[in-house]
Amino acid sequence: MNKIINKMKKIIVPVSLSVIGGVIALLIHNLSFDHNLPSKNSFSENKMVNISYDPSPSIKSNSNIDFTVAAEKTINSVVHVKNTSISSGPSSVWDYFNNNQNNRTRVGMGSGVIISKDGYIITNNHVIEDATTIEVTTNNNKSYKADLIGSDEVADIAVLKIDSKEKFPYIRFADSDQTKIGEWVLAVGNPYNLTSTVTAGIISAKSRDLNDYDSKNQSFIQTDAAVNSGNSGGALVNTNGDLIGINTAITSGTGGFVGYSFAVPSNVARKIFEDIIEFGNVQKGLLGVTGFGLNSKNADDLNINLTEGFYVNDVEPTMGAAMAGIKKGDVILSLDNLEISKFSDLSGYLSTKRPGDEILVGIVRENNKLKLKVVLEKNENIEFYGMQLKNMSKNELEMLDLKNGVKVLNHRNNTLYRMGISPGYVLTEINGESIKNTSDIESFKNDTKISQITFVSPDGEKEKLIFE
Numbered sequence: 001m002n003k004i005i006n007k008m009k010k011i012i013v014p015v016s017l018s019v020i021g022g023v024i025a026l027l028i029h030n031l032s033f034d035h036n037l038p039s040k041n042s043f044s045e046n047k048m049v050n051i052s053y054d055p056s057p058s059i060k061s062n063s064n065i066d067f068t069v070a071a072e073k074t075i076n077s078v079v080h081v082k083n084t085s086i087s088s089g090p091s092s093v094w095d096y097f098n099n100n101q102n103n104r105t106r107v108g109m110g111s112g113v114i115i116s117k118d119g120y121i122i123t124n125n126h127v128i129e130d131a132t133t134i135e136v137t138t139n140n141n142k143s144y145k146a147d148l149i150g151s152d153e154v155a156d157i158a159v160l161k162i163d164s165k166e167k168f169p170y171i172r173f174a175d176s177d178q179t180k181i182g183e184w185v186l187a188v189g190n191p192y193n194l195t196s197t198v199t200a201g202i203i204s205a206k207s208r209d210l211n212d213y214d215s216k217n218q219s220f221i222q223t224d225a226a227v228n229s230g231n232s233g234g235a236l237v238n239t240n241g242d243l244i245g246i247n248t249a250i251t252s253g254t255g256g257f258v259g260y261s262f263a264v265p266s267n268v269a270r271k272i273f274e275d276i277i278e279f280g281n282v283q284k285g286l287l288g289v290t291g292f293g294l295n296s297k298n299a300d301d302l303n304i305n306l307t308e309g310f311y312v313n314d315v316e317p318t319m320g321a322a323m324a325g326i327k328k329g330d331v332i333l334s335l336d337n338l339e340i341s342k343f344s345d346l347s348g349y350l351s352t353k354r355p356g357d358e359i360l361v362g363i364v365r366e367n368n369k370l371k372l373k374v375v376l377e378k379n380e381n382i383e384f385y386g387m388q389l390k391n392m393s394k395n396e397l398e399m400l401d402l403k404n405g406v407k408v409l410n411h412r413n414n415t416l417y418r419m420g421i422s423p424g425y426v427l428t429e430i431n432g433e434s435i436k437n438t439s440d441i442e443s444f445k446n447d448t449k450i451s452q453i454t455f456v457s458p459d460g461e462k463e464k465l466i467f468e
Helices: 002-032 068-077 093-097 266-279 296-302 320-324 343-350 394-399 414-418 438-444
Strands: 078-089 102-114 120-123 133-137 143-152 157-162 184-189 197-208 220-223 235-237 243-250 261-265 289-293 310-315 331-335 358-365 368-375 382-384 387-391 406-411 426-430 452-456 462-466
Touching (some): 068 078, 068 235, 102 243, 120 266, 143 266, 310 320, 382 438, 387 438
Antiparallel strands (some): 078 102, 102 120, 120 157, 289 310, 310 331, 406 426, 426 452
């Protein structure tokens, strides 16, 4: 019995010592080792990886977004617009050679947005262009005659009025300047035979310009909500069902939606509507500068360290910018504290302003930041043959030894471009008649028998274009 006890002691003592030693080793390990470090199995070559992680739950979730309220508030306020026009002319080669003129009926279609209970509608100008009659159909299939109240071809906005004494459901305006990239939006249209349709997406970009050059005041909201041709003139709304844009264009090689579309911001559309109702035309306020948006290439050429903003290349001597002290070489970075990084930011904001409005212009001049108050002037510029023309001061005319003329600011006429007519040229005569100011050109805008236009180059050379 004593032998057995002695043997058990020999076994128990080492085992107990081993257990006690293991416990002590484990305690020492826990106190000295950082368990947050990755193990060799976690990352190859045992490299440290910096990870940013927020364990708190997301405040907003896609599952919480509800489009039904916005859809219910808007579908009955978006109408189908039918444009019927009658054109005369040869309909075949045989008619052309025999000088036969046939009246042909053409039908165009799109959408429109009711923005007042008495039946005012905003749509695209291209939806109702050259219309002889306009008919709108509401979501409950009632049709009404509509009158064209006014339009702005440049912004592609038109205002219609339903010929009825009924009260209509309408969409209220939101402040499009407050929209944000990534914000959820709905595109609501009323294409032919489909009544109101609703698609959802997000705002992909703001102040988007579709021009290759800074020649036209375009500043669109870009969205990936599906929009097709029948939805032109329809509503882009936020999740509250308020209007933030008028769907206008898509970029497509096939004619169908390929992932993004463009809308005129509601602030621009609202201002055009109010101008047409109050003044009968669109009041456009000018800052009085010309220039271009900066990028890395032209910043290097100009030897400046800014790659965003609007570079002032020239200042109109008699307009608000010059009066406020803005000079050639200044870079505009803000208008009323709204950041200006490119031309479309500037043109888009100015599209919401009128002559006489005062704005605060933030500029950089020789690394010094300044803020200047500028009163906007009336836009007396005119578009003719794809050219944007402006009046000239007496000093400008004297420098070129001219008695009259209007200056070419820019143009989108490829024929004139190939003929060498570029910004800085002066248009002095049309069909032999002297042109003193832009108002002299109004009588020629609808003239189809223009035979010649005379220009003077910046070097003072006279160039006459003859049209046969």
